[in-house]
Amino acid sequence: MPEPRTFREEPVSFVRRSGRMSExxxxxxxxxxxxxxxxxxxxDASTSVHPDARLDPTAEYGRAAPLIVEIGSGQxxxxVHAASTRPDHDFLAVExxxxxxxRTMLDADKADARNLRLVEANAxxxxxxxxxxxxxxxxxxFFSDPWHKKRHTKRRLIREGFGAVAARALADGGVLRLATxxxxxxLQMREVMDAEPEFERAFEGEWAERFDGRIxxxxxxxxxxxxxxxxxxxxRRKTRG
Known part of the structure; x- marks a missing residue:
């Protein structure tokens, strides 16, 4: 029987930090x-995802609605702000x-954000x-680890190959928003994404305007x-051919 496919040949998107948690x-x-x-x-790891696993958004959220995914949601x-102010959308936090x-669950519960789900997994x-x-x-x-030391930049999430996996997940016309x-x-993000054949710029000039949906x-x-x-x-994700 073949071994399950894994992604551990590539650097993981974020370092998993552990420590004592509060009550x-x-x-x-x-x-x-x-x-x-x-x-x-x-x-093969506690933050891995089995390659046969699939999310069923309609079943999980109990409806069909636009799905917004945040990679590296941090706290x-x-x-949580987006989910609580945009009840017509569903949200998935990856961390x-x-x-x-x-902290995300505590704040979501306080804000009654029932259209939010979290997944503890490598992006x-x-x-x-x-x-x-x-x-x-x-x-x-938003603000993924820059790995600012030159010898560590190969660990950055937005690098060659990222566009292909992001394009797979996005609907035609879907939007990829980045900030750092x-x-x-x-500069690396822009160079990488400008070269991705499945994406086109959704901004003019050197940089996009600040996303007003980001608190x-x-x-x-x-x-x-x-x-x-x-x-x-x-x-913007181009229409599939």
Missing amino acids: AQDRAFEELAPGYLLDVPRA GHAI VFRAGLA PEVLATYLPEGSASEVWV DWEDYA MTAFERKGIDKGREIRDLTY
Whole structure:
């Protein structure tokens, strides 16, 4: 019997950070996870996704609605705000930081955001196999790790090959939104995505306008306070031939 396909030949999208969680965070996993956290079949690691696993959005959310996926949702500030203010859309947060997942569930519960689900998994596997092809109307990647040391830049999420898995998950005309406060990474993102045949720019000039659907978070504010310029990029998935 052949071994299950895995993605561990490639760097994972984010480093999984562990540590002691607060009582409230532990309670989030005990009490809120059944309603928010997807139970994903694993392959070779705790954050892997078995290649045969598939999300059924209509069954999971109980309706057919546009699906927005955030890669690396962190503490969940952006996606909880979006989910609570856009009840006509469904949202999926992809994250490996368990304390961040807990905080997201706590805030989602407080905001009564029932149109949000979370998956504890490596992002490329979610995009490449777990999401049905063409199921996402938008994919967001806000402030992913820039791996600013030159010897580590090969670990960046937005690099050659990312466009193919993002394009698979996006519907025709779907939107990929990117943002970073690291200039070198912004330039790499633009170079990579401009070369992707399945995408076209959805902005004019050097950079896209700031996405007004992205709430200002403490992380973004910290970058601004340090003098770093926030750069947005927006690409549209071309119609499949």
